[in-house]
Amino acid sequence: MRVTRAKAAENREKVVATAARLFREKGFDGVGLDAIMAEAGLTHGGFYRQFGSKEGLAAEALGRAFAGSAAWQAGQPGLRAVVDGYLSARHRDAVGTGCALAALAPEVARQGEGARHALAVHVREQIGRIAAWLTGQDEAARRRRAIATLAGLVGALALARAVDDKDLSDEILAAGRAEFGGA
């Protein structure tokens, strides 16, 4: 049965937000449209009235995940605070709401143009944000350091999650905080 335009927009939002979480938790191939729609409180049949394909939803959900993490960093808390939050046990244990780069980067490399472009835009934004917090040297050197910092954060979080040894995982997070937190 038809719903109001406002309700339809709200439902669409819910699907994108649910997908953004489930893709991060289970990977693009690890969750089906059925599960996404069900968790959003809908039946799967209505999916194609709102989205072109699963790949289209993946690109849109990735953009949503990036937008969420950008909002989470609003208020310019500075490099130290961002690095400590990023490489925290809390972030490591919250894959579904955490950084989509650490959760999905290698899978995005196999995705279509939409998802890969959304990732590139986000990477450029994060490089700029980190570079603005850095001090000393010339601008080119600060940008290089910002890129290395972003890569270090993403790699450390991904490794801390993949390892089966909690002590090693904690050590990776602590080493990253120590090495990447200085401006």
Add this chain to the structure above:
Amino acid sequence: MRVTRAKAAENREKVVATAARLFREKGFDGVGLDAIMAEAGLTHGGFYRQFGSKEGLAAEALGRAFAGSAAWQAGQPGLRAVVDGYLSARHRDAVGTGCALAALAPEVARQGEGARHALAVHVREQIGRIAAWLTGQDEAARRRRAIATLAGLVGALALARAVDDKDLSDEILAAGRAEFGGA
């Protein structure tokens, strides 16, 4: 029809090596047993005489991928050469034969105990290898720097592959070489 024990062992090797490549290229969920067995020159029905399950093969193939990259680093070429090779356009474009950490870490985080343990063992080995190349400071500081270097290499390669912009991808590799190559 039955084959010699030597041929059977050779076939098993071929399956593991093929899986190690295809999993890196397409992800654990992105390739089926059918495709793996076919590329290894066998039919899929014989799979369960050699392996317990797809997850079991995944763990074994991951160990194989790690063993391959360890062999690739034999001869102790030093940190500079390893970093330059790791963050090269060639390595970026050779996912199937390249570092399994950069290709699969987030997916391994969702895999079973076998794969996650194999990854942890490899991470410990790589940390030790890198730490041995570092100079200055005390041992704890060198180990912290080794962890950060490994994380930076893995993150930079994963981001360079995921981005849809070749210039940005090359810039990420170059920044990583500049920042992580010093002992």
Add this chain to the structure above:
DNA sequence: TGTACATCAGTGAACGCGCGTTCACTGATGTAC
């Protein structure tokens, strides 16, 4: 403001397909004598 009807968001069944896994079978290998 009230009525008549067109629109369309969402439903639920169905589609073909490929997945991981099982199994009866084949026939060359390996072994016992």
Add this chain to the structure above:
DNA sequence: TGTACATCAGTGAACGCGCGTTCACTGATGTAC
């Protein structure tokens, strides 16, 4: 060394299942008058 037979690596068909996608339908919403 030669023969008889048990073993078992690999084959190919089949299984139930969940996937992405399609479609006829429903009925409340939105619109034209």
